[in-house]
Amino acid sequence: MTQLLQGRVAVITGGAAGFGLVSAEKFVAHGAKVVIADIDAEAGRTAQERLGDAVRFVQTDVRKESDLREAVNAAVTHFGGLDVMYHNAGTVGTPAGIEEMAVEQWNAAMDMLLTASMLAVKVSVEPMKARGGGSIILTSSGAGVRLGGSGPLAYSTAKSAVLMLGQHSALKLGKHRIRVNTIVPGAFRTALWDKHALGSGMLAENKFALMQPLPIEGNPRYIADAALFLASDMSEFVTGVILPVDGGLTLHRNSHASIEG
Numbered sequence: 642m643t644q645l646l647q648g649r650v651a652v653i654t655g656g657a658a659g660f661g662l663v664s665a666e667k668f669v670a671h672g673a674k675v676v677i678a679d680i681d682a683e684a685g686r687t688a689q690e691r692l693g694d695a696v697r698f699v700q701t702d703v704r705k706e707s708d709l710r711e712a713v714n715a716a717v718t719h720f721g722g723l724d725v726m727y728h729n730a731g732t733v734g735t736p737a738g739i740e741e742m743a744v745e746q747w748n749a750a751m752d753m754l755l756t757a758s759m760l761a762v763k764v765s766v767e768p769m770k771a772r773g774g775g776s777i778i779l780t781s782s783g784a785g786v787r788l789g790g791s792g793p794l795a796y797s798t799a800k801s802a803v804l805m806l807g808q809h810s811a812l813k814l815g816k817h818r819i820r821v822n823t824i825v826p827g828a829f830r831t832a833l834w835d836k837h838a839l840g841s842g843m844l845a846e847n848k849f850a851l852m853q854p855l856p857i858e859g860n861p862r863y864i865a866d867a868a869l870f871l872a873s874d875m876s877e878f879v880t881g882v883i884l885p886v887d888g889g890l891t892l893h894r895n896s897h898a899s900i901e902g
């Protein structure tokens with residue numbers, strides 16, 4: 642197998658579960674060293690044990706700049722540098738609509754989804770400059786792209802702002818050969834939805850495969866494949882891209898399958 646990330650070092654936030662874990666496995670299979678930066682210590686340690694010496698777990702709360710810096714420092718200290726920042730950690734956050742939204746709930750969602758994304762870009766710039774470039778991958782959502790999308794208000798708004806963060810950063814960081822691209826996942830059956838009442842009905846009714854034009858159930862490996870492409874030299878000339886990986890969900894969402902918030 643061609644190893645697309647041989648000699649590369651990546652930080653994957655939220656790498657202890659869901660898309661992040663499948664991506665960590667894929668990156669390692671392609672020769673990368675990976676720092677898993679996740680708030681869940683138990684899942685992170687389990688992942689590190691299972692994936693071996695190529696992985697180091699650093700307990701990280703992505704809402705804290707100092708934690709993100711520690712994760713990046715671990716990449717530099719233990720593996721020699723930083724080539725890839727795959728910022729994937731996310732939670733659904735408050736289901737509140739506009740009339741009942743408390744400022745605290747709103748700010749908590751923004752901290753988790755938007756400010757953390759900005760910080761992930763910020764802390765990656767210096768170490769990537771030192772390497773002569775790098776690849777930053779951000780995570781939006783179909784809910785942040787499509788008007789009247791399939792997520793709650795604060796989540797959709799933050800994920801929409803992540804798209805601009807990615808493109809603005811790509812514009813400014815190109816001169817340093819730092820590429821910034823954003824993955825837009827559609828609907829996938831992960832713990833993200835298990836943890837949240839909004840998705841539980843969808844999961845119970847097994848509707849995920851019916852949401853989008855392609856009648857295929859989303860598999861986290863589709864996201865990992867996109868992340869591998871954006872992390873590797875396969876996408877050497879690609880920056881500022883918003884890449885839906887969604888079976889066409891952002892083109893059309895079937896009306897009988899809704900998780901509105």
Ligand SMILES: NC(=O)c1ccc[n+]([C@@H]2O[C@H](COP(=O)([O-])OP(=O)(O)OC[C@H]3O[C@@H](n4cnc5c(N)ncnc54)[C@H](O)[C@@H]3O)[C@@H](O)[C@H]2O)c1
Binds near residue numbers: 730782
């Ligand atoms: N699953 C979907 O259908 C879907 C759709 C669109 C977008 N997304 C986005 O994809 C990303 C990954 O989602 P997933 O489905 O793999 O979720 P998941 O719940 O399976 O995994 C998320 C991981 O992030 C970690 N995490 C949570 N809060 C954290 C924090 N403060 N600091 C560090 N780590 C933290 C969790 O411990 C977990 O390991 C998220 O940004 C999510 O918004 C998911």
